[in-house]
Amino acid sequence: MGEFIMKDTIILAIETSCDETAAALIRNGSEIVSNVVASQIESQKRFGGVVPEIASRHHVEQITIVIEEALEKANMQPSDISAVAVTEGPGLVGALLIGINAAKAFAFVHNLPIIGVHHIAGHIYANALVQPMEFPLLALVVSGGHTELVLMREHGSFEVVGETRDDAAGEAYDKVARVLNMPYPGGPHIDRLAHEAEESVDFPRAWLDESYDFSFSGLKSAVINYKHNMDQRGEEIVPAHVAKGFQDSVVEVLTTKTLKAAREFNVKQVIAAGGVSANKGLRTSLEQVFLEEGIPFTVPPLKLCTDNAAMIGAAAAYMYEAGVRGDLSMNGVPGKELKSWK
Amino acid sequence: MIWLGIETSNAPLSIAVVKDGQVLIEIVQNLKLTHSVTVMPTIEELLKKVNIKPAEIDAIAVSEGPGSYTGLRIGVTIAKTLAWSLKKPVVGVSSLKVLAANGQLFNGLICALFDARRQNVYAAAYKPDLFETVIKEQHISIEELLQQLKELNKPVMFVGLDAENFQDKISEYLGELAYFAPKSLYLPRASKLIELVQNEPLPSIEEVHSFVPKYHRIAQAEAEWIKEQKKGNQ
Numbered sequence: 209m210g211e212f213i214m215k216d217t218i219i220l221a222i223e224t225s226c227d228e229t230a231a232a233l234i235r236n237g238s239e240i241v242s243n244v245v246a247s248q249i250e251s252q253k254r255f256g257g258v259v260p261e262i263a264s265r266h267h268v269e270q271i272t273i274v275i276e277e278a279l280e281k282a283n284m285q286p287s288d289i290s291a292v293a294v295t296e297g298p299g300l301v302g303a304l305l306i307g308i309n310a311a312k313a314f315a316f317v318h319n320l321p322i323i324g325v326h327h328i329a330g331h332i333y334a335n336a337l338v339q340p341m342e343f344p345l346l347a348l349v350v351s352g353g354h355t356e357l358v359l360m361r362e363h364g365s366f367e368v369v370g371e372t373r374d375d376a377a378g379e380a381y382d383k384v385a386r387v388l389n390m391p392y393p394g395g396p397h398i399d400r401l402a403h404e405a406e407e408s409v410d411f412p413r414a415w416l417d418e419s420y421d422f423s424f425s426g427l428k429s430a431v432i433n434y435k436h437n438m439d440q441r442g443e444e445i446v447p448a449h450v451a452k453g454f455q456d457s458v459v460e461v462l463t464t465k466t467l468k469a470a471r472e473f474n475v476k477q478v479i480a481a482g483g484v485s486a487n488k489g490l491r492t493s494l495e496q497v498f499l500e501e502g503i504p505f506t507v508p509p510l511k512l513c514t515d516n517a518a519m520i521g522a523a524a525a526y527m528y529e530a531g532v533r534g535d536l537s538m539n540g541v542p543g544k545e546l547k548s549w550k
Numbered sequence: 551m552i553w554l555g556i557e558t559s560n561a562p563l564s565i566a567v568v569k570d571g572q573v574l575i576e577i578v579q580n581l582k583l584t585h586s587v588t589v590m591p592t593i594e595e596l597l598k599k600v601n602i603k604p605a606e607i608d609a610i611a612v613s614e615g616p617g618s619y620t621g622l623r624i625g626v627t628i629a630k631t632l633a634w635s636l637k638k639p640v641v642g643v644s645s646l647k648v649l650a651a652n653g654q655l656f657n658g659l660i661c662a663l664f665d666a667r668r669q670n671v672y673a674a675a676y677k678p679d680l681f682e683t684v685i686k687e688q689h690i691s692i693e694e695l696l697q698q699l700k701e702l703n704k705p706v707m708f709v710g711l712d713a714e715n716f717q718d719k720i721s722e723y724l725g726e727l728a729y730f731a732p733k734s735l736y737l738p739r740a741s742k743l744i745e746l747v748q749n750e751p752l753p754s755i756e757e758v759h760s761f762v763p764k765y766h767r768i769a770q771a772e773a774e775w776i777k778e779q780k781k782g783n784q
């Protein structure tokens with residue numbers, strides 16, 4: 209951040225867009241002072257996915273506890289804070305509202321500015337907590353809700369150059385995991401099985417011509433059809449071979465399109481963000497091609513890939529510097545578009 | 551002693567500031583606006599008008615349910631975060647009791663209800679002093695509620711915007727015993743919310759963290775999950 213700042217910028221960040229209740233304190237947009245996440249995964253596992261009403265109920269139970277813990281771990285007082293940041297969207301509306309209203313109440317009592325952060329901007333800025341961002345930068349955002357290629361020419365500037373036309377990559381992982389009778393969340397299980405497999409079932413790749421867009425619903429259907437045909441013939445499927453075939457298809461498409469976009473836009477840095485960027489198969493493939501290409505490639509550590517508030521605080525610190533402010537009428541925007549703040 | 555009251559359990563919104571038992575300011579509105587957008591700016595505006603700083607608030611009262619899940623959560627999240635930030639207690643009040651308090655001068659029973667769809671209601675009935683609950687807060691079918699009221703064989707005044715949805719059925723069961731509050735009493739008032747609790751002992755501030763809405767119903771997914779578990783155990 210700016211060299212002439214005397215006082216530290218401390219952001220209290222809150223994130224409740226899905227099934228994690230999270231709060232963090234971030235110093236100068238780059239340093240995590242504390243990062244607390246209360247996960248609902250144990251509760252949501254029963255339902256094989258995230259149930260919005262259950263998520264909202266858990267958030268109300270956890271919200272003040274999580275914020276207090278973030279302050280205590282950081283050994284900080286509200287008077288140390290420069291601004292309160294919160295995820296404004298996209299996400300589950302009932303879940304977003306808990307974080308937003310808690311953020312507004314806290315900001316009001318302590319007379320602090322409030323900043324509404326886009327969840328995907330947060331995922332991308334998780335990288336600012338690892339190393340400085342170099343522009344132009346290309347971000348591959350892959351999670352349960354998103355598959356996007358985002359070009360950034362400077363801080364706060366976002367151009368979505370490609371996005372999924374149907375399922376998000378993480379969604380396809382979860383659905384295929386269900387076909388293979390694996391527990392929720394299925395992504396890590398498929399990743400592990402794929403690594404153990406020597407052989408793979410051949411599944412199609414959705415290239416969508418020259419576009420940077422993605423599509424995973426056809427691949428998902430191909431897996432379902434394969435299982436169905438095998439069942440009808442009375443043959444057993446080998447889950448590991450299916451997992452490897454599926455993962456190979458997803459990884460090849462994601463890697464090839466990211467590389468192509470990185471070349472076209474002549475980027476100085478490529479980053480991966482979102483829960484699925486923790487996937488070993490994807491990570492290894494991207495690392496390899498960008499090493500060969502000579503473009504620096506980074507993925508934040510696992511706890512910054514999955515939903516957390518530190519990433520929201522990192523993005524908010526740059527918004528704070530740029531003078532972006534929200535107010536007490538802020539509302540949750542479940543389908544919020546990723547727009548530049550510059 | 552300065553109280554802030556927050557009522558967002560259904561579509562109407564009410565915020566009040568009460569000082570030493572006197573209502574300083576109150577807003578009651580019945581507009582289709584999102585509580586998420588309006589509650590905090592309204593609190594800010596009312597406190598400014600009566601020249602009270604957030605730090606001067608001694609306690610917060612909030613409608614804890616039943617009602618719209620989202621409405622309840624917005625009110626409760628704001629109330630508990632304000633209370634925790636100010637290190638002051640938060641007190642929950644039944645949203646049905648708050649509504650029933652509008653009918654306090656009626657000489658009979660007071661029944662407050664919210665439409666819970668599919669011929670179900672959230673409802674409760676009280677004696678006029680509101681200390682005694684004759685039918686406790688619950689999620690119940692309208693017919694069952696009316697049957698219970700009929701058996702009490704006393705005049706009943708119905709309060710609440712949704713009472714109108716069941717007017718025919720109410721008359722069918724209770725006939726002459728049924729009364730409807732004037733429409734000006736259909737909206738819950740945050741000042742009543744405070745009035746109901748201001749003389750009670752205050753909960754400790756440690757209880758703020760665990761304060762949650764009283765939904766009076768488990769989530770549908772959870773109900774189905776429990777049913778599946780039971781099936782599996784048989």
Ligand SMILES: [Zn+2]
Nearest residue numbers: 327351482515
């Ligand atoms: Zn996310």
